[in-house]
Amino acid sequence: MDLKIRFLGAARSVTGSKYLLEISGKKILVDCGLFQGLKELRLRNWDQFPIPPEEVEAIIITHAHIDHIGYLPRMVKGGFHGRLICTRATEDLMQIMLKDAAKLQEEEARFALKRGYSKHLKPEPLFTIEDAARVLALVESYPMEERIEIANSIQVTFHNAGHILGAAFVEMDLQGTSQKKKIVFSGDVGRYDDPILYDPKLIPQADVLLVESTYGDRLNPVNKVSDDLTKIIREAVDQNGVIVIPAFAVGRTQTLIYYLHQLKQAKAIPDLPVYIDSPMAIRATDIYERNSPYHKIEVKRTNGDRVSIFDSSNIHFCNTQESSKALNDIKSPCVIISASGMCTGGRILHHLYHRLRNEQDIFLFAGFQAEGTRGRAILKGEKFVKLFGEQVPVNCHVREVHGLSAHADQSELLRWMGNLTEAPKKLFVTHGEESVALNFARIIRQERGWESIVPSYLDSFELFKGI
Numbered sequence: 463m464d465l466k467i468r469f470l471g472a473a474r475s476v477t478g479s480k481y482l483l484e485i486s487g488k489k490i491l492v493d494c495g496l497f498q499g500l501k502e503l504r505l506r507n508w509d510q511f512p513i514p515p516e517e518v519e520a521i522i523i524t525h526a527h528i529d530h531i532g533y534l535p536r537m538v539k540g541g542f543h544g545r546l547i548c549t550r551a552t553e554d555l556m557q558i559m560l561k562d563a564a565k566l567q568e569e570e571a572r573f574a575l576k577r578g579y580s581k582h583l584k585p586e587p588l589f590t591i592e593d594a595a596r597v598l599a600l601v602e603s604y605p606m607e608e609r610i611e612i613a614n615s616i617q618v619t620f621h622n623a624g625h626i627l628g629a630a631f632v633e634m635d636l637q638g639t640s641q642k643k644k645i646v647f648s649g650d651v652g653r654y655d656d657p658i659l660y661d662p663k664l665i666p667q668a669d670v671l672l673v674e675s676t677y678g679d680r681l682n683p684v685n686k687v688s689d690d691l692t693k694i695i696r697e698a699v700d701q702n703g704v705i706v707i708p709a710f711a712v713g714r715t716q717t718l719i720y721y722l723h724q725l726k727q728a729k730a731i732p733d734l735p736v737y738i739d740s741p742m743a744i745r746a747t748d749i750y751e752r753n754s755p756y757h758k759i760e761v762k763r764t765n766g767d768r769v770s771i772f773d774s775s776n777i778h779f780c781n782t783q784e785s786s787k788a789l790n791d792i793k794s795p796c797v798i799i800s801a802s803g804m805c806t807g808g809r810i811l812h813h814l815y816h817r818l819r820n821e822q823d824i825f826l827f828a829g830f831q832a833e834g835t836r837g838r839a840i841l842k843g844e845k846f847v848k849l850f851g852e853q854v855p856v857n858c859h860v861r862e863v864h865g866l867s868a869h870a871d872q873s874e875l876l877r878w879m880g881n882l883t884e885a886p887k888k889l890f891v892t893h894g895e896e897s898v899a900l901n902f903a904r905i906i907r908q909e910r911g912w913e914s915i916v917p918s919y920l921d922s923f924e925l926f927k928g929i
């Protein structure tokens with residue numbers, strides 16, 4: 463058995479996760495994410511896929527974030543018709559995420575056409591709702607910890623990675639004619655001591671390891687979240703302002719609701735209305751109930767109805783455009799949570815357009831903002847941001863809560879790798895901006911004495927030959 467790997471994304475960048483394996487001629491892809499952020503990265507989404515998509519036999523998905531699944535509709539459009547394998551909760555989330563992303567793509571193309579700010583005569587969406595539906599028809603989902611046969615001598619197992627509901631790291635076992643080998647793909651590693659998700663499982667052993675490095679250069683303590691949030695919410699209430707938080711409707715939104723609920727119970731903050739503004743704003747309770755082994759949230763049955771903290775009376779879902787637009791008129795303190803999480807598209811753009819100019823309002827970042835995104839520009843302190851072809855001044859307050867990130871920080875990434883008693887034969891540091899990934903590779907050398915590779919886009923490596 464021979465094995466090669468090619469890095470088709472998340473190599474010296476954070477988005478576009480795609481790792482192509484060639485195992486004795488068989489082609490398997492791990493993750494199939496969209497590039498986001500810098501234009502030079504986003505343009506890659508329109509490039510031809512390096513091999514004909516129909517040659518890929520299986521795609522294994524670690525979790526339902528768009529930078530790990532958002533390229534699937536393009537793959538299917540390009541001819542992919544193989545197996546698409548993920549965990550049960552990832553399937554549930556993928557249904558919402560892909561349809562939502564497609565809807566946003568279509569809306570944006572229509573809007574650009576109407577307003578005439580696109581350079582293209584007829585702006586096209588990257589993919590449509592129909593393309594997304596074709597992806598969903600291919601999904602095969604499995605529980606965590608079950609060995610899944612991909613081919614005769616290839617098996618994979620999903621293990622809990624924390625991060626978001628259903629997120630897994632992938633253990634791939636290969637049986638060669640003379641040797642067994644194990645490859646581990648970290649996916650995105652979550653946090654330890656998260657209030658909603660269980661700790662990431664430790665890695666068993668690995669001949670080859672790919673480890674993400676989003677926050678490989680810093681420490682983000684979880685224990686400061688309540689204090690930081692209290693301060694920011696009180697600040698908004700004192701200045702009679704609205705707090706806008708970019709985040710997708712499932713995932714960080716529930717973590718935020720959890721903290722707001724705790725703070726309200728402790729009387730640290732007043733009882734503010736919380737608006738979840740997404741075209742697919744759903745009662746997350748159903749998804750959390752179906753996937754109860756993978757989180758700590760209690761879902762009760764009251765008169766046959768499922769109820770959890772996500773159903774509190776102060777939480778409102780804006781499914782329609784009218785209810786979303788009505789939020790622009792609110793002039794008293796409240797929390798608005800809207801997607802996309804990095805302000806690259808979606809309804810959050812309308813909130814940016816209306817709120818950035820208001821001195822009393824607060825934009826609160828609760829997740830990673832990739833290079834080249836509007837979110838990053840605002841966070842960096844840009845005075846103007848381009849929205850719908852117009853330069854909008856940033857007069858509002860901009861705040862950030864680090865501990866809410868769904869990503870392991872440097873110490874947690876090392877902890878996750880802590881079970882490995884010896885160096886993997888090959889260790890790749892991926893899914894981090896260039897300087898961060900290089901920095902994390904240096905930390906690994908310092909802490910464990912292991913050499914690692916920080917691959918670049920389209921680099922390929924021979925992993926095993928004749929095993």
Ligand SMILES: [Zn+2]
Pocket residue numbers: 525527530625650
């Ligand atoms: Zn992720």
